[in-house]
Amino acid sequence: METIVRDLMTSPPLTCASTDSLAVAARTMADADIGSVVVTDRGKVAGILTERDLLRAAAAMADPDHEQVGLWMTAHPDVLSPDEKVDAAWASLTAHHYRHLPVVEDGHLIGVVSLRDLMGLARIRPAAESMTDVPAGLEGVVVAETTVGDVRGQEGFFHYRQYSAVDLAQQRSLENVWHLLFKGELPDAAASASFASEVRARRNLPPGLAALLPALAAQGAPLDVLRSAVSVLGAELGWRPTHDVSAGELYDQALGLCAVVPTILASAYRLREGLDVVAPRADLDFAANYLYMLTGELPSPEHVRAIEQYMILTIDHGFNASTFTARVITSTGADLAAAIVGAIGALSGPLHGGAPSRALDMLDAIGTADRAEAYIRRAVEDGERIMGFGHRVYKTDDPRSLLLRQVTERLGGPLVAFSQEVERTTVDVLAELKPGRQLYTNVEFYAGVVMHTCGIPRHMFTPTFAAGRTIGWSTHVMEQASHNRLIRPAARYVGPPPPQPVPQAS
Ligand SMILES: CC(C)(COP(=O)(O)OP(=O)(O)OC[C@H]1O[C@@H](n2cnc3c(N)ncnc32)[C@H](O)[C@@H]1OP(=O)(O)O)[C@@H](O)C(=O)NCCC(=O)NCCS
Numbered sequence: 001m002e003t004i005v006r007d008l009m010t011s012p013p014l015t016c017a018s019t020d021s022l023a024v025a026a027r028t029m030a031d032a033d034i035g036s037v038v039v040t041d042r043g044k045v046a047g048i049l050t051e052r053d054l055l056r057a058a059a060a061m062a063d064p065d066h067e068q069v070g071l072w073m074t075a076h077p078d079v080l081s082p083d084e085k086v087d088a089a090w091a092s093l094t095a096h097h098y099r100h101l102p103v104v105e106d107g108h109l110i111g112v113v114s115l116r117d118l119m120g121l122a123r124i125r126p127a128a129e130s131m132t133d134v135p136a137g138l139e140g141v142v143v144a145e146t147t148v149g150d151v152r153g154q155e156g157f158f159h160y161r162q163y164s165a166v167d168l169a170q171q172r173s174l175e176n177v178w179h180l181l182f183k184g185e186l187p188d189a190a191a192s193a194s195f196a197s198e199v200r201a202r203r204n205l206p207p208g209l210a211a212l213l214p215a216l217a218a219q220g221a222p223l224d225v226l227r228s229a230v231s232v233l234g235a236e237l238g239w240r241p242t243h244d245v246s247a248g249e250l251y252d253q254a255l256g257l258c259a260v261v262p263t264i265l266a267s268a269y270r271l272r273e274g275l276d277v278v279a280p281r282a283d284l285d286f287a288a289n290y291l292y293m294l295t296g297e298l299p300s301p302e303h304v305r306a307i308e309q310y311m312i313l314t315i316d317h318g319f320n321a322s323t324f325t326a327r328v329i330t331s332t333g334a335d336l337a338a339a340i341v342g343a344i345g346a347l348s349g350p351l352h353g354g355a356p357s358r359a360l361d362m363l364d365a366i367g368t369a370d371r372a373e374a375y376i377r378r379a380v381e382d383g384e385r386i387m388g389f390g391h392r393v394y395k396t397d398d399p400r401s402l403l404l405r406q407v408t409e410r411l412g413g414p415l416v417a418f419s420q421e422v423e424r425t426t427v428d429v430l431a432e433l434k435p436g437r438q439l440y441t442n443v444e445f446y447a448g449v450v451m452h453t454c455g456i457p458r459h460m461f462t463p464t465f466a467a468g469r470t471i472g473w474s475t476h477v478m479e480q481a482s483h484n485r486l487i488r489p490a491a492r493y494v495g496p497p498p499p500q501p502v503p504q505a506s
Contacts, residue, residue: 005089006082008118009103009111015040018047018070022057025049025069035116036100038109039073045102045109047073052099079104080113087492090118091133133492139392143319143487144327148181148475151318153393156402160316161185166399169312174286174468175199177312178258181475182251196285202259203280203289205267208236213264217271222463225268226261227344233260234337242481243333250481253336254474261470262286265463266293287311290467295455303454306407307464310450313400314443314465316472318393322346322353326473330480331487343473347466350387356448356461359388362422363448369421376422376429386426388445395438404446413453419446 014037016025025037029051039047053072057064062072079102080089093101093115103111134141149165151158158165161180168177172186175196179187187195205213209232216225216232239245239253267277270293278293287308291299299307316323326343330336347353366375379386391398405423408416423441430439451461 003086004082005080005084005086005103005113006111008086009082009113010034010117011103011111013038013102013109013112015109016049016069017041018068018073020069021065022049022054022062022067022069022072023064026054026064029054034112035114036112037069038102038112039069040109043108045077045079045104046070047075048077048100048102049073050100077102081105082110086118087133089113093118094132137392143324144480146319146476146479147184148472148479149316149318151393153391153395156394156396156399158317158399165313165316166403169309169403172312174308174311174315177315178286178471181316181471182255182478197282199255199259199286200282200284200289202256203263203282205260205263206233206236209233209264213267213277214271217268221459222265222268222272223344223348223466225272226264226463226466227341227348229264229268230257230261230337230340230344233257233264234335239335239337241333241335242330242339242477242484247478247482250336250478254478257336257340258471258474262290262467263293265460265467266290269294269457269460269463270296290464291454291456294460299454302411306411306450306454307456309407310404310447311464311468313403314447315468316475320352321349322469323473323476327476327480328487330477331484333484336474336477339477340470340473343469344466347469348462351385353444353462353465353469355387355442355444356451356465357458359445360448360452360458360461362387363415363419366422369418369425372422372425373429376426377433380429380433386430388448389426389430389441390437390439391442394440394442397440398442400443401441401446404443404450405441408446408449408453411450411453415449415453419449 014028014032014034016028016037016039018039018041028037029035036048036050038045039049047070049069049072053074057067057072078092078098080092082103082105089101093099093113098115100112100114102109103113147161149158149160160168160177161184163180163186168180173192176186176192178199179185179191179195209229212232213225213229216228219225237253237256242250245253263280270277275296278296280289280293284292285304285308288299288304291304291307319327322343325346326339329339329342350358362375366372376386405420408419423445427440430437447465448458448461451464452458456464
């Protein structure tokens with residue numbers, strides 16, 4: 001059974017009154033060989049006085065016979081419950097650098113736990129290795145400072161730099177948002193034109209990668225090909241570790257990478273389909289050129305704008321798993337290609353970027369709106385995840401899904417009414433079967449509908465996500481590299497207690 005605070009606290013605790021002198025308190029501690037005394041007022045905790053407080057008083061030349069404890073104690077200290085697990089007590093003490101914490105039950109002091117008590121437990125690690133437990137999945141844990149943007153889950157709001165991402169998607173081009181992320185500001189007309197022509201000129205594959213791509217494309221799905229192709233690209237272009245390159249050199253690499261990723265993806269797709277590769281066109285914007293390279297036809301302005309808005313909305317999104325992965329890899333000083341390859345791997349999972357095609361598969365499986373409730377109910381009762389619903393950060397409507405729902409309405413088509421009916425039903429069924437979990441549509445649900453309506457094949461949904469998100473990842477790589485510290489957390493060992501004798505080899 002797990003040890004709790006009650007099992008190891010010192011009880012009864014040493015106590016004194018706030019009106020006692022420091023000398024009295026010091027003698028009490030010395031007699032009991034304990035480094036703190038709890039200050040009580042009618043059985044309740046009023047404060048705690050520790051050896052550290054006595055040292056502070058001595059350093060201030062306070063007269064111990066006349067100074068009262070109340071002046072030097074920490075008033076209203078944090079307290080522990082006797083039923084708290086020892087690990088939690090350890091985390092609380094070490095996180096706040098406390099050495100002692102009073103234990104309180106029903107408002108009354110019943111004991112004290114000290115770092116020494118915890119250390120006495122053989123299986124607790126030494127004080128030099130103090131650790132703080134954080135929630136599984138790092139939920140809500142701040143691991144860095146960033147100026148790239150943020151997600152406010154309770155408000156259903158997210159932004160790039162200081163601008164609402166939804167406003168940007170409604171008012172600006174993808175190239176403008178790319179400029180904002182890379183250069184920190186939205187461009188004026190002249191800067192916008194020069195940035196657009198700079199990135200358009202960098203869409204062609206370098207010769208080594210172009211020669212290898214058919215072999216790579218024959219091996220796997222376009223996202224897997226992208227992962228390998230980015231690795232090849234970095235090697236071919238001689239990208240050195242971020243640790244060794246200047247900010248300017250890294251920016252140049254990142255610009256080229258983001259410009260070329262759509263070409264890699266579209267080429268990989270066409271090669272796999274047995275179609276001729278379509279070369280990029282320098283007279284088209286990012287989204288238009290991507291659709292053109294995929295289909296070989298000039299896309300309609302409606303489809304271009306829909307995909308451009310989707311890409312703007314998904315270009316960055318806080319410290320999601322793939323972005324964090326990119327930053328962890330960058331923190332080791334590894335090169336840009338290594339960071340992006342890792343990010344692509346993280347994105348591929350269905351709990352992250354792999355969901356939109358599954359959401360559309362689900363719509364297919366449901367078939368008609370009248371079958372939605374039974375389908376969703378059975379799936380949730382069987383413990384399945386409904387793809388395109390729920391989010392780690394959003395506990396209200398995902399603002400991306402709200403805008404994408406509007407985009408589907410603007411595009412029209414057979415899926416519009418049906419997908420909205422399935423959304424309503426799913427939200428209702430989840431509210432009933434998973435009460436209090438606040439599960440709403442996430443970006444992936446309508447992303448699938450938008451991409452499908454614009455003629456993007458299902459297995460290109462996540463790659464299309466990656467085409468835009470590479471810009472966000474690269475921005476984070478540059479930020480991480482600009483003031484880097486190795487990201488190296490710890491894990492709590494929960495296996496058999498070490499050291500055990502090593503069995504003789506038989
Ligand atoms: C995105 C996601 C991984 C976030 O998960 P998370 O923050 O770790 O949330 P949890 O896994 O702790 O889920 C909390 C509860 O809600 C339930 N839940 C979350 N998303 C759900 C979904 N899509 N369908 C059914 N139940 C869901 C979980 O089963 C859990 O219920 P429980 O408390 O009874 O165990 C999760 O919502 C999910 O798997 N969604 C489907 C995949 C998807 O759309 N991915 C794209 C994300 S943009």
